[in-house]
Amino acid sequence: MSALLEVRKLEVAYGGIKAIKGISFRVDEGEMVTLIGANGAGKSSTLRALSGLVMPVGGTVTYNGKDVTGVPSHALVGLGIALCPEGRGVFARLSVHENLLMGAYARKDKAQILREIDEIYGMIPRLKERTAQLAGTLSGGEQQMLAIGRAMLARPKLLMLDEPSMGLAPLMVEKIFEIINLIAKRGTTVLLIEQNAQLALENANRGYVLESGEITLSGDAKALLADPRVKAAYLGG
Amino acid sequence: MDVLLQQIVNGLVVGSVYALVALGYTMVYGILQLINFAHGEVVMIGALSAVFSSKWMLAMGMGPILALLLATLLSMLICATVGVLIERLAYRPLRNAPRLAPLITAIAMSILLQQIGILVFGRNYFTFPELISKTPLTFGHVTTTPNEIMIFVVSVLLMGGLLWLVHNTKMGAAMRAVAENQKIAGLMGVDINKIIAITFAIGSALGAIAGVMVASNYGQAHYYMGFMLGLKAFTAAVMGGIGNLWGAMVGGLLLGLVENVGLIFVRGDYKDIFAFVVLVVVLIFRPQGLVGERVAERA
Numbered sequence: 173m174s175a176l177l178e179v180r181k182l183e184v185a186y187g188g189i190k191a192i193k194g195i196s197f198r199v200d201e202g203e204m205v206t207l208i209g210a211n212g213a214g215k216s217s218t219l220r221a222l223s224g225l226v227m228p229v230g231g232t233v234t235y236n237g238k239d240v241t242g243v244p245s246h247a248l249v250g251l252g253i254a255l256c257p258e259g260r261g262v263f264a265r266l267s268v269h270e271n272l273l274m275g276a277y278a279r280k281d282k283a284q285i286l287r288e289i290d291e292i293y294g295m296i297p298r299l300k301e302r303t304a305q306l307a308g309t310l311s312g313g314e315q316q317m318l319a320i321g322r323a324m325l326a327r328p329k330l331l332m333l334d335e336p337s338m339g340l341a342p343l344m345v346e347k348i349f350e351i352i353n354l355i356a357k358r359g360t361t362v363l364l365i366e367q368n369a370q371l372a373l374e375n376a377n378r379g380y381v382l383e384s385g386e387i388t389l390s391g392d393a394k395a396l397l398a399d400p401r402v403k404a405a406y407l408g409g
Numbered sequence: 410m411d412v413l414l415q416q417i418v419n420g421l422v423v424g425s426v427y428a429l430v431a432l433g434y435t436m437v438y439g440i441l442q443l444i445n446f447a448h449g450e451v452v453m454i455g456a457l458s459a460v461f462s463s464k465w466m467l468a469m470g471m472g473p474i475l476a477l478l479l480a481t482l483l484s485m486l487i488c489a490t491v492g493v494l495i496e497r498l499a500y501r502p503l504r505n506a507p508r509l510a511p512l513i514t515a516i517a518m519s520i521l522l523q524q525i526g527i528l529v530f531g532r533n534y535f536t537f538p539e540l541i542s543k544t545p546l547t548f549g550h551v552t553t554t555p556n557e558i559m560i561f562v563v564s565v566l567l568m569g570g571l572l573w574l575v576h577n578t579k580m581g582a583a584m585r586a587v588a589e590n591q592k593i594a595g596l597m598g599v600d601i602n603k604i605i606a607i608t609f610a611i612g613s614a615l616g617a618i619a620g621v622m623v624a625s626n627y628g629q630a631h632y633y634m635g636f637m638l639g640l641k642a643f644t645a646a647v648m649g650g651i652g653n654l655w656g657a658m659v660g661g662l663l664l665g666l667v668e669n670v671g672l673i674f675v676r677g678d679y680k681d682i683f684a685f686v687v688l689v690v691v692l693i694f695r696p697q698g699l700v701g702e703r704v705a706e707r708a
């Protein structure tokens with residue numbers, strides 16, 4: 173297995189205060205890797221740095237063998253990196269269909285894009301029913317599905333998800349994870365950020381534990397699930 | 410009754426020009442939450458450029474319609490360039506600055522462009538050649554001119570075209586996406602700077618056309634013409650709901666109507682005051698504007 177994403181000594185700071193203090197991790201092709209941690213641990217900051225939303229103050233990010241440190245987000249899309257951001261970030265005043273089209277913004281193959289949108293509608297019939305509706309009128313779960321579908325339309329090699337389960341009812345969370353697993357099974361590499369450690373570790377191949385901007389534990393997801401330190405801190409004993 | 414009908418026709422002509430200019434304010438506001446006070450001066454540059462280029466073209470023996478067409482295109486090109494340059498040089502460096510900084514810069518750009526207008530064109534009133542006939546046409550008791558009809562029809566077509574562009578093209582969707590959330594739009598692969606530049610270019614080109622219309626309607630142009638026109642159009646944009654395209658159009662037409670119908674009741678010198686009184690009244694009852702939606706103040 174070759175590393176699709178290799179992060180070395182990454183540092184992110186906000187106004188001089190370091191939120192990420194030199195973390196290193198890797199995501200291999202075809203894997204689902206999760207980064208778990210409490211609220212404020214620095215999970216979103218890590219993804220922001222990986223997707224060009226913030227400029228890291230130190231370290232390097234290598235993607236597919238290329239140094240992509242500090243590449244602006246609009247240029248990363250073309251390389252095959254897509255982020256499904258924290259809080260979903262759908263365009264509330266665009267229709268469901270337009271949101272999906274925005275996901276394919278960097279692409280030119282119109283006919284294929286429409287076919288893939290139909291595929292997504294097949295996978296998530298709720299979106300098809302609401303295709304002309306403004307995204308802002310969707311429920312939280314529907315917005316999350318839309319955000320994932322939109323990210324997939326960029327045809328990413330690497331899909332990064334920031335807390336897809338946040339604020340959703342258990343049944344909806346289950347549905348969202350079904351979709352994520354399907355995407356992973358079809359060959360997309362997934363970097364999953366979650367506060368819900370149980371859920372994340374049950375679904376991922378490997379995991380990293382982030383605490384106050386540092387990686388304190390890492391390993392096979394099943395092993396982490398059984399690790400007493402993880403159990404004590406993140407799985408409620 | 411005849412007077413009223415006549416003033417409605419006059420109002421629609423003036424209002425359609427206000428609407429075109431108001432679109433420039435509202436497009437920029439929608440995408441940057443910035444009031445581009447220099448927009449009125451962009452309109453002035455469009456008008457004065459057309460005065461000089463069309464006169465030159467006529468002198469070269471060109472027909473008036475062709476001269477009007479080419480002069481307008483040239484003005485659009487000049488104004489689009491000026492608009493893009495203003496954004497690039499003055500506003501972009503301040504994109505993350507406190508909101509007062511770009512606002513003051515916008516006022517400075519407005520004054521700067523006026524001064525450039527004086528340097529390039531001079532302080533005189535320049536007559537705009539009659540490229541489209543201004544011979545009165547009478548329908549019943551209403552009098553208008555081919556020039557006025559042209560102004561109204563072209564404005565309506567341009568507004569329709571802009572709405573179509575914004576709502577039915579990939580670029581339009583990108584403009585709306587950037588207006589809503591720049592960061593997320595960037596994640597989709599949208600080059601935000603490019604979309605903002607395009608927005609300035611389109612708004613300024615529409616402003617150029619409005620400038621040519623005003624110059625042809627009043628038969629003259631000069632370096633200070635952008636001030637009151639800009640203020641009126643900005644008023645129209647706010648009245649309609651700034652940031653909203655329909656708002657700018659409704660606001661512009663309404664302002665033109667109110668001003669001209671108001672002339673029946675008040676003396677001509679009070680016309681400008683009347684427009685702003687209406688603005689205040691609208692904002693008291695609908696702070697978000699006539700068409701605008703109520704949005705939470707951004708942090």
Ligand SMILES: Nc1ncnc2c1ncn2[C@@H]1O[C@H](COP(=O)(O)OP(=O)(O)O)[C@@H](O)[C@H]1O
Binds near residue numbers: 209210211213218
């Ligand atoms: N835009 C910001 N400005 C200042 N501090 C921030 C900003 N975003 C996050 N932080 C701080 O960085 C730390 C990590 O935040 P974040 O990456 O959002 O954590 P998580 O996603 O794990 O909850 C927190 O202490 C947070 O307060």
Ligand SMILES: [Mg+2]
Binds near residue numbers: 215217258335
């Ligand atoms: Mg977070």
